[in-house]
Amino acid sequence: MSAIINRRDWLKTGSLAALALGFSSSSMGNEEGLLRNFGANLGLLNLGSNENPYGISPKAKEALLSILGESHRYQFNVPLLMNFEKEIGDYYKVGNKQVLATAGSGDALGKLARHFNKGALVTATPTFATLPNAAKKMGTKVIEVPLTADKKHDLPAMLQAIDSNTQTVYICNPANPSSTVLPTQQLKDFCKEASKKAVVIIDEAYIDFLDNPGQQSMIGLIDEHPNIVVVRTFSKIHAMAGLRIGFVVGHPSVTAAMREGIFVNSQMAISNPAMMAALASLKDEAHRENCKQKNAAARDYTIQSLKALNIEAVPSYTNFIFFPLGKYPGDFASDMLKKNAIVRSNIYPDGKWARVSIGTMDEMQQFMGLMKSAWKS
Ligand SMILES: Cc1ncc(COP(=O)(O)O)c(C=O)c1O
DSSP: OOSOHHHHHHHHHHHHHHHHHHOOOGGGOTSOOOOOOOOSSSOOOEOOOOOOOOSHHHHHHHHHHHHTTTTSSSSOOGGGGHHHHHHHHHTTTOOOSEEEESSHOOOOOOHHHHHHHHSSEEEEOOOOHHHHHHHHHTTEEEEEEEOOTTTTHHHHHHHOOOTTTTEEEEESSSOTTOOOOOOOHHHHHHHHHTTTEEEEEEEOOGGGGOOOHHHHGGGGGTOOOOOEEEESSSSSSSSOOTTEEEEEOOHHHHHHHHHHHHHGGGGGGOOHHHHHHHHHHHOOOOHHHHHHHHHHHHHHHHHHHHHTTTTOOOSSSSSSEEEEEETSSSSSSHHHHHTTOOOOEEEEEEEEEEEEEEOHHHEEEEEHHHHHHHOOO
């Protein structure tokens, strides 16, 4: 119990005190401009970061322990890791030189923004903001195409927005924060068409929550379409957000050019334990399936319970739910934080919306308990 700080103690810490006093600083917003707070495991219900609450695969845990004794070694001296990118490539059935390992997919998105730093980027709004924000900082013009009324990417409008100045297009599928997925064939057709004029970057952070991730991924297009790039992470279904590992899959011409621009071997930014755990986790399909099923059950429960409060969430294909706040009078995320729960909320042109990550069933029951009182108050 002593390891868990009670709320009053926690309020005394500088960062939350600043928040409670209403100070705002850019470090408190995440890329989506939504409220971001500090630290899980502080007695808070942390449903703000789309983490996987079931933890890493037991096989990944074993792999982590097994590599600790090699911590003094650089990765190029650890035979098991020498072919890391090739092994990822083999798993996803892409060629030897098509994988660029990164320290999480956020790192991949930042590297892509730096590499493709000319002209304009066409993307959706709202979307996961790391790439658009990094692009803006690089001086790239960012064209934001609103999602459709059902919160999907508006592919025809995005195609129309591409012109001779467009260098890149970014699509997050499934989408964050809206939790929707695009029909596979429609997205493939879009990728083929758009990649005639620009580099199309597909962020598949949440793809493993879908029924057929292998078929629904755009990775299969890469061989024949050098202008299509896919970004993946081990932070979501693999539950390795703290280990920081992800990768880019692209045509060898793209990955080679990116490597040139990074100057040092980018894989060296990733720790040996992260790589070991990632390889082991890929082999544990049963753990992933288990996480997926538990996520789906807790998600269905939450969507149905929100419905009972007359809240119609967007149908979710991910480990989070996006729902309208209607005429909710205050700042929803701040109000929930006062009840010890971290969620996100934001004001968009069509009103106030909230995003809640799917925790365990028990956590979602706690969340619904808080929702019921928040909705009444
Ligand atoms: C769509 C999307 N892409 C990328 C990321 C970055 O994740 P990471 O850097 O942990 O791989 C996130 C994190 O929430 C995300 O939602």
